[in-house]
Amino acid sequence: MNQEIPVIVIGGYLGAGKTTLVNHLLRNADGCRIAILVNEFGDLPIDSDLIEAQDDEMIAISGGCICCSFGSDMTSALIKLSSHNPVPNYVVIEASGVAMPGAVADNISFLEGFSLAGVVVLADSECIQAQAVDEYLGDTILRQLSGADLIVQTKIDLISPQMVSNVCSWLTSVNPKAQIVATAQGKLPPEVILGVEMVAGQPQSSGHADAGYDSTVFTEIAPCDPDCLAKELATGGLGIIRSKGFVTDYAGQKWLIQIVGERYDVTPMVSSEQDGMVCIGRKGALDLGAIGVIFAG
Amino acid sequence: MSNTTIFSAKKIITMNSSRPEASHVAVRDGLILGAGSLEELATWGEYTLDARFVDKVLMPGFVEGHAHTMEGSLWTKVYCGWFDRADPNGKLWTGAKSVDAVIERLQEAETVLEDPTAPLSGWQLDPIYMDNTTVTRADLDRVSTTRAVGVLHASGHIMNVNTKALELAGMLKPGLNHPGIPLGADGFPTGELKGPEVMTPVGPFVGYERSMLDADEAGLRNFAKLCVRTGTTTITDLASRMDEKTVDMMLRVTGEPNYPVRLMPFRFFMGLSAKELIAAVLALKERTTDRLRMGQIKIIVDGSIQGFSARLRWPGYHNDAPNGLWYIAPEHLSELLHLALEAGLQVHTHTNGDQATQLVLEKLAPALQKHPNPNHRFTLQHCQLADSAQFRTAAKLGMCVNLFANHHFYWGDEHYALTVGPDRATRMNACRTALDSGVPMAIHSDAPVTPLGPLFTAWAAVNRITASGRVQGEEERIQVHEALWAITMGAAYTLHLDGEIGSIETGKKADFAVLDADPTVCDPILLKDIGVWGTVQGGRIFPASNL
Numbered sequence: 001m002n003q004e005i006p007v008i009v010i011g012g013y014l015g016a017g018k019t020t021l022v023n024h025l026l027r028n029a030d031g032c033r034i035a036i037l038v039n040e041f042g043d044l045p046i047d048s049d050l051i052e053a054q055d056d057e058m059i060a061i062s063g064g065c066i067c068c069s070f071g072s073d074m075t076s077a078l079i080k081l082s083s084h085n086p087v088p089n090y091v092v093i094e095a096s097g098v099a100m101p102g103a104v105a106d107n108i109s110f111l112e113g114f115s116l117a118g119v120v121v122l123a124d125s126e127c128i129q130a131q132a133v134d135e136y137l138g139d140t141i142l143r144q145l146s147g148a149d150l151i152v153q154t155k156i157d158l159i160s161p162q163m164v165s166n167v168c169s170w171l172t173s174v175n176p177k178a179q180i181v182a183t184a185q186g187k188l189p190p191e192v193i194l195g196v197e198m199v200a201g202q203p204q205s206s207g208h209a210d211a212g213y214d215s216t217v218f219t220e221i222a223p224c225d226p227d228c229l230a231k232e233l234a235t236g237g238l239g240i241i242r243s244k245g246f247v248t249d250y251a252g253q254k255w256l257i258q259i260v261g262e263r264y265d266v267t268p269m270v271s272s273e274q275d276g277m278v279c280i281g282r283k284g285a286l287d288l289g290a291i292g293v294i295f296a297g
Numbered sequence: 298m299s300n301t302t303i304f305s306a307k308k309i310i311t312m313n314s315s316r317p318e319a320s321h322v323a324v325r326d327g328l329i330l331g332a333g334s335l336e337e338l339a340t341w342g343e344y345t346l347d348a349r350f351v352d353k354v355l356m357p358g359f360v361e362g363h364a365h366t367m368e369g370s371l372w373t374k375v376y377c378g379w380f381d382r383a384d385p386n387g388k389l390w391t392g393a394k395s396v397d398a399v400i401e402r403l404q405e406a407e408t409v410l411e412d413p414t415a416p417l418s419g420w421q422l423d424p425i426y427m428d429n430t431t432v433t434r435a436d437l438d439r440v441s442t443t444r445a446v447g448v449l450h451a452s453g454h455i456m457n458v459n460t461k462a463l464e465l466a467g468m469l470k471p472g473l474n475h476p477g478i479p480l481g482a483d484g485f486p487t488g489e490l491k492g493p494e495v496m497t498p499v500g501p502f503v504g505y506e507r508s509m510l511d512a513d514e515a516g517l518r519n520f521a522k523l524c525v526r527t528g529t530t531t532i533t534d535l536a537s538r539m540d541e542k543t544v545d546m547m548l549r550v551t552g553e554p555n556y557p558v559r560l561m562p563f564r565f566f567m568g569l570s571a572k573e574l575i576a577a578v579l580a581l582k583e584r585t586t587d588r589l590r591m592g593q594i595k596i597i598v599d600g601s602i603q604g605f606s607a608r609l610r611w612p613g614y615h616n617d618a619p620n621g622l623w624y625i626a627p628e629h630l631s632e633l634l635h636l637a638l639e640a641g642l643q644v645h646t647h648t649n650g651d652q653a654t655q656l657v658l659e660k661l662a663p664a665l666q667k668h669p670n671p672n673h674r675f676t677l678q679h680c681q682l683a684d685s686a687q688f689r690t691a692a693k694l695g696m697c698v699n700l701f702a703n704h705h706f707y708w709g710d711e712h713y714a715l716t717v718g719p720d721r722a723t724r725m726n727a728c729r730t731a732l733d734s735g736v737p738m739a740i741h742s743d744a745p746v747t748p749l750g751p752l753f754t755a756w757a758a759v760n761r762i763t764a765s766g767r768v769q770g771e772e773e774r775i776q777v778h779e780a781l782w783a784i785t786m787g788a789a790y791t792l793h794l795d796g797e798i799g800s801i802e803t804g805k806k807a808d809f810a811v812l813d814a815d816p817t818v819c820d821p822i823l824l825k826d827i828g829v830w831g832t833v834q835g836g837r838i839f840p841a842s843n844l
Binding site: 039071096110111137140 | 474476493565573619625
C-alpha cells in the first residue's frame with residue numbers, strides 16, 4: 001500500500017466557504033482521521049460542538065480528527081504531523097485567503113511521507129466575478145483559480161439557477177483544466193474533496209455519493225500503459241472528478257493511479273490487489289460507456 | 298559625593314533646535330540634566346567633570362527604527378558577503394568577490410570545526426554582484442562531503458546547500474517538481490533552494506534550525522555590540538514572534554546591568570487572529586521595561602522588490618514579471634488597523650511596493666474616522682516606491698515613513714536596470730519628497746539585510762550613490778542636518794520615543810553617540826567613514842574598544 005499521507009490544499013478568498021466545507025468534512029469523516037492545518041485558530045475554524053479539547057497548537061475533534069495552526073511555517077507543521085500518533089489518513093491544508101494554493105501544493109512535492117491529492121479552490125458564486133476585477137485582489141483571485149484541480153462553486157442557493165450556470169461557464173473560461181462542482185453549505189461527498197477511500201486495499205464505491213454524484217467501480221481492466229491510461233481518464237472529457245485504483249502494465253507490474261481534475265499521479269506498487277478503479281462524477285455526467293472502452297484497452 | 302557628571306566634549310550636536318550646540322552635558326541618574334557651557338551647568342551644584350570626550354563629538358545616541366536582532370545571530374556563522382563588513386567584535390571581514398573566495402573562506406572555517414558531524418553555515422551570499430553565478434552543491438562539496446554545509450543568501454530567501462545536506466534532508470533524489478528546487482542535468486537538485494518553505498526541511502541540518510524571526514541569547518548580545526560600534530543606543534527588532542520563552546530571555550538579557558541598548562521588538566502579526574493578537578500585545582505592553590519596549594505590532598503587507606514579490610501598481614515590473622504577493626488579506630489588514638487604534642497600540646506596516654502602500658493608506662483612513670487618534674504615528678516601513686501623492690496622503694493621515702536609504706546603495710543599480718526601471722528607480726526611497734510633504738521620516742538599514750550603521754544610512758540618503766558609483770535620483774537627496782535628524786529625532790518620533798530620546802536636552806535619557814569627527818562639517822561623502830568611539834546609554838559608558 002501507498003504509505004504516503006494524501007494532502008489536499010483548500011484555497012480561495014475570505015468568505016468563499018472554506019471553513020464551512022472543512023466542518024462538513026469533519027462531520028462526515030466517518031472514522032477517517034483528518035488533520036486540518038490552518039494559519040491560525042482565529043474566528044472559530046471548527047464548529048464548537050465538534051471540539052473535544054484545545055490547546056495553543058492543536059484542537060482535538062471528535063472521531064479522531066485534529067486541527068493544527070501553523071502560523072507562518074507550514075513545512076514544519078507538516079513534518080511534525082508525519083510523526084503524529086496515530087498518523088492521519090488525510091491532511092487538509094486550509095490556505096489563507098491571499099495564499100496561492102497552487103504554490104502551497106508545490107511545497108508538498110518534496111516532503112517525505114506526503115503526496116498531493118489535489119488543489120481545491122472555492123469560489124463564492126455571488127462575489128467571485130466582482131473579486132476577479134478588484135483593483136487589489138483581481139490578479140490574486142485569478143491566480144488562485146488557475147491553480148485548482150477542482151473548483152467548488154459555493155453558495156449557489158443565494159443566486160438564480162441561470163446565474164449559477166453563468167458563473168460556472170466563467171469559471172471554466174478561467175481554468176478550463178479544472179473540474180467544477182457546485183454546492184450550497186459545502187455539502188459535498190467527502191470523497192469528492194479528499195479522494196477515494198481505500199478499504200482493505202480496494203477502492204470503494206461510496207455510500208456518500210448520493211447527493212448528485214455517481215461513484216462507479218470498474219474491475220474489467222486490461223493490461224495497459226498506466227501513464228497513458230491515467231492521462232486519457234484525466235483529460236478525455238469523461239466527467240471524472242476523482243478516480244483512484246490499481247492497474248497492471250504489460251510487464252505485470254502493479255500501479256496505483258490517482259486522478260483529480262486533470263492532475264494524475266501513477267505510482268508503481270508491490271501489491272497483490274485485484275485491478276480495479278473507482279470513478280466519481282456528477283450524476284449522469286460520467287461517460288460510463290467511454291470509460292469502459294478505455295479500461296477494456 | 299556628587300551624583301552629577303559633566304562631560305566635556307569637542308562639540309555636542311544636540312538636535313535640540315533651541316540650543317543646537319554645546320560644549321558640555323550634565324548627567325544625573327542616567328538622565329540629561331542640561332547641555333550648555335560648564336558655567337551654566339555648574340549652577341546645578343556639585344559635579345564631577347569627566348573629560349574623556351574632550352576630543353570627541355557627541356550626538357544623541359542613534360536610533361535605528363528598522364532592524365532585526367537576527368543580525369546578531371548570523372554572526373555566529375561564516376560571513377560570505379560581497380561587501381566588507383565589521384563583525385560584533387570589530388573584526389572587518391573583507392568581501393568575498395568570487396565563488397572560489399567564498400569556498401575558500403568556508404574551507405578555512407571547516408578546518409577548525411572539531412565535531413565531524415557539526416554543520417557549517419554561511420550567510421549573506423549575493424550572486425547578483427557575481428554576474429548571477431549559480432552556486433551548486435558541487436561547489437559546496439569542495440568544503441565538505443561529510444558534513445552538511447548551507448549558505449544563506451543576502452535576500453534571506455535563497456539558500457545553497459551541499460550534497461550531504463540534501464541527503465540528510467531526504468531531498469537527494471531525482472525528479473522533484475518544484476519551482477524553488479532547480480534540477481541539474483542529472484535530474485537531481487542543484488543544491489539551490491528558493492523560498493522559506495523549501496529551505497525549512499534542510500535548515501535544521503545546516504545550522505538554520507530555529508525560526509529566524511526569534512532572537513536568541515547569543516544573538517542578542519552580538520546585536521548589542523554592533524549597536525555600540527555604530528553609535529546606536531535604541532533599536533527595533535522588526536518583527537519578532539515573541540513567544541513566552543523568548544520574551545523571558547529578552548527581559549533577562551536586556552535587564553543585565555551592562556546591556557547597552559534599548560530594544561523595541563514589534564510583535565509579528567501572523568499566527569494569531571486579529572483579536573488574539575491585540576490581546577497578546579496588550580499583555581506584552583504590561584511587561585515593558587526601559588530597555589525592552591514592548592507593545593507594538595508589525596504587519597507585513599507584501600514582499601520585496603528585488604524578489605518580485607512586492608505589490609506594484611501599473612505598469613508593474615520593468616521586466617514584465619507578474620505582480621507580487623499579498624501577505625495579508627485587505628479585510629484582515631483593515632480589522633487589525635481598527636482594533637489597534639481602538640486599543641491604542643501602534644502598528645508599523647511593511648510595504649515595499651506602491652500598491653501595498655496605497656492599500657494601507659486606503660484602509661487606515663476609514664479606521665481613523667471610526668477611532669480618531671491624531672497621534673497614532675502608524676508608520677509605513679520601507680515604503681520604497683511611494684509617489685508624492687502617497688506621501689501627501691500619509692502626512693494628512695498622520696502617518697510616518699521609515700525609508701530604506703541603504704537599499705538604494707546596495708540594489709539601486711538592479712532596480713534601475715531590471716525591477717522597476719529608470720524612472721521609478723530614481724524616485725525610490727524619496728527622502729526629499731517625504732520631508733517636503735511634511736511626513737515625519739526615519740531612514741533605516743533593515744540589518745541584517747544591509748549592515749547596521751546609522752551614519753552609513755545618513756550617507757546613503759545624502760548622496761544616493763549606488764554600488765556602481767552612480768548618483769541615482771539627485772533630486773531626492775537630503776541635507777546632512779536632515780539625515781542626522783532622521784537617524785535621531787526622526788526615528789525616535791516613529792517609535793513614540795521623541796520625548797525620551799533623540800536629542801540632548803534636559804530630562805531626556807543620557808544616550809550619546811561618541812564620534813571621532815563632526816558630521817556637520819565634514820565632506821558629506823565622508824559621512825560613513827566617521828569613526829565611532831562607542832556610546833553612552835542611560836549614563837553608562839560603553840567604549841567600543843572594550844566590549
